[in-house]
Structures are given as structure tokens and as C-alpha cells.
């Protein structure tokens with residue numbers, strides 16, 4: 001069986017051959033220029049670490065559709081305006097992830113942590129800690145924006 005017929009191509013593997021987990025991540029920007037960070041719930045890898053909200057793409061899903069689904073599941077909001085911003089990869093012990101960061105400037109609904117997670121609107125430099133390793137370069141990109 002070729003890589004193609006198994007549904008995999010070069011983009012599905014990391015440089016060291018690990019499968020790539022595609023993740024949609026939202027950088028929610030408030031009208032006064034703060035960014036939303038959420039704390040990873042108990043039971044997930046890196047529990048208690050702060051991250052931008054988001055999650056893994058399901059089969060056949062676009063980044064935008066996955067982000068809309070995750071923001072609704074996690075925060076109870078309906079995404080109305082976003083654009084793709086940066087894509088970063090990170091090699092964790094538990095997974096090799098490709099993070100598709102999107103700037104989110106429009107949503108409807110009242111934001112609340114539906115999975116019991118804490119969240120916080122933060123100015124730069126952010127005050128919450130610890131941060132997920134792959135969130136740190138994103139904060140540097142935001143600071144340089």
C-alpha cells in the first residue's frame with residue numbers, strides 16, 4: 001500500500017516520522033486589545049497549563065469548522081469572524097502537533113467555561129502561568145504584531 005492510498009502524504013508525518021495531529025487554535029481579541037487564555041482541564045496532558053482555546057480537527061473538518069466547534073463546546077460562543085494567522089509545529093512527548101492559529105475578532109453569545117476550565121483576558125505580557133510550551137512563541141508573535 002502506498003502512503004497515498006492509506007490516506008497519508010508527506011504532510012501527515014513529522015520530520016522524524018511521527019503522525020501529525022492537526023489543531024485549530026483561536027486567538028480571541030477583545031475590543032480593548034486583550035487576548036483570551038484558558039486553563040487546560042483536569043485529565044488532559046499538561047493539565048492546569050494555560051493555552052489559547054481550540055482543539056484537534058476531526059476527520060474531514062476545515063480549520064475554521066473545527067475552531068467554531070471547539071469554541072462552542074469549550075466556551076459556549078458562536079464564531080462569526082476569524083482569519084488564519086500563523087501555523088506552528090511542536091514535538092511533544094504525547095504528540096507531534098501542527099497548530100493552526102486564527103485571529104478571532106467576532107463572536108456572539110456570553111463566554112463561559114463549559115468544561116469547568118478557568119479563562120482570563122490578558123494584556124501582554126500575560127500574567128498567567130504556566131503556559132503550554134507552544135503558546136510561548138505565539139505570545140512573542142503577538143507582541144511583535
Ligand SMILES: Nc1nc2c([nH]c(=O)n2[C@@H]2O[C@H](COP(=O)(O)OP(=O)(O)OP(=O)(O)O)[C@@H](O)[C@H]2O)c(=O)[nH]1
Nearest residue numbers: 023025044051052053054055056090095097132134135
Ligand atoms: N488548544 C490549544 N492546544 C494547544 C496549544 N498549544 C499546544 O501545543 N496545543 C496542543 O494541541 C493539542 C490540542 O489538543 P486538545 O487536547 O486541546 O484537543 P481536544 O480538545 O480536541 O482533545 P480531546 O478531544 O482529545 O480531549 C494538545 O496536544 C495541546 O498540547 C494552544 O495554545 N491551544
